[in-house]
Amino acid sequence: MSQNPQETPVPAKTLLANLAANAYSDAWEAKKRGEKVGWCASNFPQELTTTLGVKVVYPENQAAAIAAKGGGLGHCEHAEGLGYSNDICAYARINLAFMDRQSCEEMNMPMPDFVLCCNNICNCMIKWYESISRELNIPFILLDVPYNSEFETDDDTLEYMWAQFQYAVKQLEEITGKKWSEKRFKEVRDISLRTSRAWLKAAGYCQCEPSPLNGFDLFNHMAVAVCARGTVEAAEAFEKLAEEYAQAAKEGASTYKGEQKFRILFEGIACWPYLRATSAPLKENGVNVTATVYATAFGFLYDDNPLSMMRAYTHVPNAISVERAARMRIDVGRRNKIDGAVIHNNRSCKLWSGIMPEIDRRIQAELKIPTVTFDGDQADPRNFSEEQYKTRIQALVEVMTENKKGKKQ
Amino acid sequence: MPVLLTLGADLGSTASKCVIMQDGRKIAAQTTIPVGAGTSGPSRAIAESLAACGKNLADMHMVCATGYGRHSMTDAHMEVSELSCHARGAFFLFPKARTVIDIGGQDAKVLRLSGGRLNNFVMNDKCAAGTGRFLEVMAKVLEVETADLAEWGAQSTAPVSISSTCTVFAESEVISHLAVAADRRDIIAGIHKSVAHRVAGLVRRVGAEPLVIMTGGVARNAGVRLELEAAIATPISVSPLAQFNGALGAALLAHDRLLQQL
Amino acid sequence: MSGIEAKLQRFAAIADDLEGQLKKYTDQGVKVIGCMPVYTPQELVHAAGMLPLSIWGSEKYELIEAKKYFPAYISSLAQSCLELGLRGRLDRLAGVIIPVLSDALKCLSQNWKAGVPQVRHIQLVHPQNRRIEPGIVFLSKQYKKIAGVLEDIAGAPITPAGLKKAIHVFNEHRAVMREFTAVAADYPHLISPLARNAVIKSGGLMPRAEHARMVRELMAECRAEPKEPWKGRKVVLTGMLADSPSMLRILTDYKLAVAGDDVGQESRQFRTDVPDDPDPYRALALQWANIEGCSVAFDPERKRGRMVADLAARTGASGVIYLLTKFCDPEEFDYPIMKKEFDRAGLPSVLIEIDQQMRNYAQPRTAVQTFADMLG
DSSP states (O other): OOOOTTSSOOOHHHHHHHHHHHHHHHHHHHHHTTOOOEEEOTTSOHHHHHHHTOOEEOHHHHHHHHHHTTOHHHHHHHHHHTTOOTTSOHHHHHHHHHHHHOOOSSOOOOOOSEEEEETTSOSHHHHHHHHHHHHHTOOEEEEOOOOOOSSSOOHHHHHHHHHHHHHHHHHHHHHHOOOOOHHHHHHHHHHHHHHHHHHHHHHHGGGSSSOSSOTTHHHHHHHHHHHSTTSHHHHHHHHHHHHHHHHHHHHTOOSSOSOOOEEEEEESSOOGGGHHHHHHHHHHTTEEEEEOTHHHHTOOOOOSSHHHHHHHHHOSGGGSOHHHHHHHHHHHHHHTTOSEEEEEEETTOHHHHHTHHHHHHHHHHHHOOOEEEEEEOSSOGGGOOHHHHHHHHHHHHHHHHHHHHHHHO | OOOOEEEEEEEOSSOEEEEEEETTTEEEEEEEESOOTTSSHHHHHHHHHHHHTTOOGGGOSEEEEESTTGGGOTTOSEEOOHHHHHHHHHHHHOTTOOEEEEEOSSOEEEEEEETTEEEEEEEOOSOOTTSHHHHHHHHHHHTOOGGGHHHHHHTOSSOOOOOOSSHHHHHHHHHHHHHTTOOHHHHHHHHHHHHHHHHHHHHHHHOOOSSEEEESGGGGOHHHHHHHHHHHTSOEEEOTTGGGHHHHHHHHHHHHHHHHHO | OOHHHHHHHHHHHHHTOHHHHHHHHHHTTOOEEEEOSSOOOHHHHHHTTOEEEEOOOOSSSOSSGGGGTOOTTSOHHHHHHHHHHHTTTTTTOSEEEEEOOSHHHHHHHHHHHHHOTTSOEEEEOOOSSOSSHHHHHHHHHHHHHHHHHHHHHHTSOOOHHHHHHHHHHHHHHHHHHHHHHHHHHHOTTTSOHHHHHHHHHHGGGSOHHHHHHHHHHHHHHHHTSOOOOOSSEEEEEEESOOOOHHHHHHHHHTTEEEEEEEETTTHHHHSSOOOOOSSHHHHHHHHHHHOOSOTTSOOTTOTHHHHHHHHHHHHTOOEEEEEEETTOHHHHHHHHHHHHHHHHTTOOEEEEEEOTTOOOOHHHHHHHHHHHHHHO
């Protein structure tokens, strides 16, 4: 699927979608060749597997796709039948159901020979992957990212992480029979940096008025930013995306159809089973999402010091203190000139939602904007009410309208 | 040997049921009053049963209370949980029963029987979805009698999807369907499906080993039963006495206790 | 009243009065450090000349203030710890150590900083790669850092010798508590499930050496009594928390005695001694490495189910009661695999959801009663 730049240009959106799909077909092919294939946590440093040339797939990504295609309920119910409480994260329930059935209509992926887990997302991730490792009797590689209550990450933490990374290299070499190369590691880091910069640049166009992109687009592109960062194709696709946005910004065009009357922060993971139900009321009211924490979170920037790379992985949205988390939102909100915020009280994500009321207060206090919280879930369709959502968006729009009038006067 | 009379009273959260048994074999009386523990229901149900066979409470050789209000029945000689009673009642009505599904007002439970003995069970989590109470709330929203839900649902041609776990959300889902003028029959069928799916999750935890039987008031709702059969891919048997099963089991356990004491 | 009853009442009074204990010791001029669930290096607090006070939430308060910070689906244990702080009930603490062993506890630590700034927050991050050398080194460093904070609060140094002595005191206390669980299993007619929990729980609310002495005296009196055959059944409890009086009385109502436990607040606290090591900080880190079968300590083998089944076999328990603290996801994740282990071992088990703000125990009562019937 290599692209010849001389031919009709393929839009970045398509390139990115293909890349996401390729990750899965690559894993299937590796599996067929008899290679060991893993299941991997999205925020695990992909530098490890990319350097070794080991193929992995991402259960969180699969769960989101299953949920978006309407398979959330069936999978959740199946997991609950296995004894998993319906309070458990729906990504975990969907994946554990898939693990039990080993296939599904919505989106298949190869079964794992090992798991790679990283708890800079949450500790729930460890419990979830423990269940996989135990049920399938496969090795567990853990990169433990200590939760950081301070604003900056200390060296003890970084040294511990780097030691684990090196330990993980050995474990993965042993499991897969592949050999680590420092030269390749350096290449992968360089490519990853290039991708990260391109991603940050592309996402940065949200600052333009009007924004050349519908903020919901980022939810779709994010998967590649997280998982395929170490490939030249990803770097090129994001560079292409940034170029397209630059062009659109110049022309005043946008992938958001209609007038952009209001700009908001959409806080939290998408409500995958209700992508349309959550985006339509925004569109009807001329609201565009110009800020999400993803926009900056997955630009992993680091230098040649390995500790610097480790540090980047401690700054992902769920691994940080309330002060840093609030700062992240306030900064992106200010830069991207938001008029309000919609906050997803996501039943699946205890960690994210468990400090959100405090972050919400800090956003309101510092940016002086209205916010509205709705109940939902990243993948279990039973925890969302369309009526509640519509009403709350409407209320937010009314307040933002009043605020704009106030400003004009 | 004289005739042994035992009385079982199932004082549920939404209805009071009473059964009087002769020698643990024959049902002498059965009554139900549609209000439960803490109301006049329990005493009325018992009084009506006694009257039906012309007896007094003093004539009962053993009285067993079960259900939500079992602890407050001072006239009872013994009190047993409704799960044990449903297991006993089910074994009487269906000696081959292995799985018993009971959807009560507050709790849904699934029982595993082996040789007539209860050897595993699960109950719903703290959530009303999948219980009789949920159906009542929904019936009220739809302005339909709970007893008529099955009939309405049976006429549905295109059931809507009701997916919310939370009763409040489900209510708003139902209202939004009503607001777009969806057919009430389709909404009701959707509600039945939703309850069945919740309960099917519990059934999977113990396994749907045949013979599967359903007891309790909701068993009379054919809509829920058919959806549940589909969800667990196993036929479900229901006795006409399903609603009395708890009280029946209580009366039988009272009889068992008498025999032990003889 | 027998001597045993009087002693048990004393334990119960302490266990039930977190705030009273805090007042009592601070009135005496003792500095007190709050220790939040699940594991904290209490030896460090002791070595700094202060009292470590184990805080496991409270049933006493409705969750009102905590709702400003937490959504409804966060474990009531984390919520009620915060509620205590927000209501100012813990203002006498000189500091609070909050380990971030679960996502709810991470949120608790952050919300504490935001909502209870008057009680100094001391961060503790346990490494989850706890058995490899880098993990052990990381935790030793963590403990040293915390020791520095504690020294600052106490205004007194923690010496290696002092820390070793503290480790000895706590290991002794652990040994006494292990012995007590065996005595409680032998004398269920004297020590009810509620009394058993009170004896254990009170240990976290007073100086350990004094508690160990009281427990020894209690055990001596019990042993002077004849053993009686237990007319009911014996069970093993597993879960994070089993200290609800209403719940424990239900066990008594249906003649269920506690033969042993795998409860976060109980045996998990004293199953694992701090091993010998020339470096006491490393010794403390090694204890964390040695912990087995706990839902918040990384274990890809998930040994907990087998451990609980073995415990039941060893103590002659005929069933397991899984007391699931609602919304405690580490415990929720463990359940399905444990259930399989129990079934494989032919060990009857029942799952009961509880939370600290529960007022209606109708469903747990029904489940316990049925379970007792089932055990025969």
